[in-house]
Amino acid sequence: MQTNLSPEFQGTPDGLAAEAILRKCVHCGFCTATCPTYQLLGDELDGPRGRIYLIKQVLEGEVPTRNTQMHLDRCLTCRNCETTCPSGVQYGHLVDIGRKLVDERVARPAIESTVRWALKEGLPSPLFAPAMKVGQALRGLLPAALKAKVPAPQSAGRWPQREHPRKMLMLAGCVQPAMMPNINTATARVLDAAGIQTVVASKAGCCGAVKFHLNDQDGGKAEMRRNIDAWWPHVEAGVQAIVMNASGCGVTVKEYGYILQDDPAYAAKAARISALTRDLSELLPELVEVLREKIPSTATSGTLAFHPPCTLQHGQQLRGGVEKHLGALGFNVKLTGCEPHLCCGSAGTYSVLQPEIAYQLRDRKLGHLQDMAPEVIVSANIGCITHLQSGTATPVRHWVEMLDEALSASSRQDY
Numbered sequence: 001m002q003t004n005l006s007p008e009f010q011g012t013p014d015g016l017a018a019e020a021i022l023r024k025c026v027h028c029g030f031c032t033a034t035c036p037t038y039q040l041l042g043d044e045l046d047g048p049r050g051r052i053y054l055i056k057q058v059l060e061g062e063v064p065t066r067n068t069q070m071h072l073d074r075c076l077t078c079r080n081c082e083t084t085c086p087s088g089v090q091y092g093h094l095v096d097i098g099r100k101l102v103d104e105r106v107a108r109p110a111i112e113s114t115v116r117w118a119l120k121e122g123l124p125s126p127l128f129a130p131a132m133k134v135g136q137a138l139r140g141l142l143p144a145a146l147k148a149k150v151p152a153p154q155s156a157g158r159w160p161q162r163e164h165p166r167k168m169l170m171l172a173g174c175v176q177p178a179m180m181p182n183i184n185t186a187t188a189r190v191l192d193a194a195g196i197q198t199v200v201a202s203k204a205g206c207c208g209a210v211k212f213h214l215n216d217q218d219g220g221k222a223e224m225r226r227n228i229d230a231w232w233p234h235v236e237a238g239v240q241a242i243v244m245n246a247s248g249c250g251v252t253v254k255e256y257g258y259i260l261q262d263d264p265a266y267a268a269k270a271a272r273i274s275a276l277t278r279d280l281s282e283l284l285p286e287l288v289e290v291l292r293e294k295i296p297s298t299a300t301s302g303t304l305a306f307h308p309p310c311t312l313q314h315g316q317q318l319r320g321g322v323e324k325h326l327g328a329l330g331f332n333v334k335l336t337g338c339e340p341h342l343c344c345g346s347a348g349t350y351s352v353l354q355p356e357i358a359y360q361l362r363d364r365k366l367g368h369l370q371d372m373a374p375e376v377i378v379s380a381n382i383g384c385i386t387h388l389q390s391g392t393a394t395p396v397r398h399w400v401e402m403l404d405e406a407l408s409a410s411s412r413q414d415y
Contacts, residue, residue, distance in 0.1 A: 001025040001052075006061035013262055014097050018059055021094045024087045025052055031081035031091070036343045036361055037074050045071045048081040048091050055098035064102045072099050074357065076350055077213065078310035078343040083317070092315070093258070096213070103215045119349045120214040124206035124223065129178035148390035149352070156181035157404075160192035167197045169234050169242045171227070171249055174206035176382045183382065186404035187245045187280060193407050194290040199239065203230035207249040212259070213348055221263075224256050228269050235272065242273065245280045245400060247381040248348060251315035253277045279316055280400060281380060284325035291407065292329060299406035300330035305374035306399065307365065307388065308335070309381035310343045322380065322399055331402065333378070336368040346387035362391050370394065378402060 003022045009015030031048040032038045038047030045054060051071055058064050072095060079092045108116070122128060135142065135150040142150060168191065172184055188198040204227045212220025231242065244250030257271035306323055313319045323333045345351055345361030366388060369377050377392070378399040379385050389396040 001027060001056065003056055003059065005059055008061075009059050014101065015059065018055065018094055018097045021090050022052065022056055022059075024089045025049075026087050027052075028086065030084050030086060031089075034080045034084045034341060036076060036078060036080070036345075037357060039342075040357060040360055041074075043071075046074055048075075051075055051095060051098070052089075052091070055094060055101075058098065058101050058105075064105050066106055069102050069106045069108070072102055074354060076310070076343050076345070076347040076361075078347060079314040080310060080341055080343065083314045083341070096217070099215055100217055115353070116214050116349075119352060120211045120216050120219065123210050123349075124174040128175060132175075132178040145355070149386070151179050151386055151389065154180055154182050156185045157189070159185050160189050160198075162192055162197070164192070164195050164197040166195060167199050167234075167239050169231055169239050170198045170200055171204055171207060171242065171244060171246075171253065172200050173246055173249055173382070174210070176246055179386065180382055180398070182401060183245055183398045186398070186401045187243070189404050190287070190291075190400055190407065191243070191283075193294060194287050196240075198243070199234060201227075201230040201234060207252045209248060209252040209348065212252070221260065224260060224270070225263075225266055227253075228256070228266060228273055231273060232269060235276065239276070241278045241283075242276045243278055243280055243283065245380075245398065246383075247279055247309045247312040247316065248383055250277060250279045251311040254316060279312065279318055279380070281312070281318060281321045281325075284321055287403075288325050288328045291403075295329055295403075295406045296409055297330055299409035300332070302332065302375035303372060304331055304333045304399070304402060305369045305372045305377045306333050306335050307344060307369060307377060307379045307384060308340065309379055309384045310347070312380050313341065322378075326399060326403070329403070329406070331406075333399075334372050334374070336372060338368045338371070339364070340368075344384050344388055346381075346383040348383060351383075351387050358387070359391070362387055366391050376402065 001022050003019050005015050005019055027049060029049050035047045044050040054068050054071060075095055077092055077095060081091050136153045139147055139150050176183055191198050206223050208220035208223035254274050254277045257274035260266045260270035323335055326333045343361055344365040345358035351358035377388060377394055377396045380399060385396050385398060
């Protein structure tokens, strides 16, 4: 797509990056077929092709409006369009640039700005955990909309104490330890059973995605640099990988190298961190070989319906691994044959900021998953797990928790 940048964007990092992405787009429209918001709303401007055109207009000097901002806000950033695109358009990077430029030029109403500020400052804050405890204590009294965002209290279980020569870092995350702490401890126990010690750097926190995608890109980058500083001594000591059990965090950390490529102090380190980062599912092939004999067949009965998060299947381009390798361990894992590629509507803070669309997508997704009559729905990202659980009585869990429970059922397991 030919683009004539306005003088204010010529030669700037945002302008150069956006122009390179735009020139790959041939405006074919294949992306609209797999865009969740276009399918729901039927508006060209609520699909990738229309949003690309809006961003192009801004870059060419047209003044954006609240309408422009609204259509960009409605994007889930699920990146399904990237999987579909035959030209390799990096839409996710482009929409980050577009939102940043539009927000610099279009003021938001006070209430909207306050909500966005509270999300970007509150979710990564140390105060989130005590606030979540209060919410869980009062959960029965909360209005339905708020109760849906507060999961029932969960026991984390024991963190393994054995040491192993093989060590891997794990990002605890900002909300996961408070909302669903068992995901992290289950990850550590499963890796321990495979002879891998899980290490958590105490000074590492939010991956930076929350602030970055709410257009506080400087704040997000600061959190990324903090994590790099916290991890770097462990990297120098020889950790084999940085394991992510939340695919939303994983896709962000894998892009540290891209996001910080113009930072002379951090570019090389960021690239190294991204290269070391692995989604937990990427370890499954070797875990299968080590753990296969430790799992009794009686511990894997029942149907698991797997919902692959967009950040896993589109952002990280990892598809099929969870189903295949859990199947090799004896689990009956099924992927819905209807729209497995579509977003569930969680999308980070999207379900708070765009609840009407988010809940339509949630119910659509749950309809397909529940058609398989599963005992448990499993996923790989806390946002998806929480969002889906708010609409069903069927338990929704991280797949690693199911593997951990199967291992604990074996008398041969020794922590």
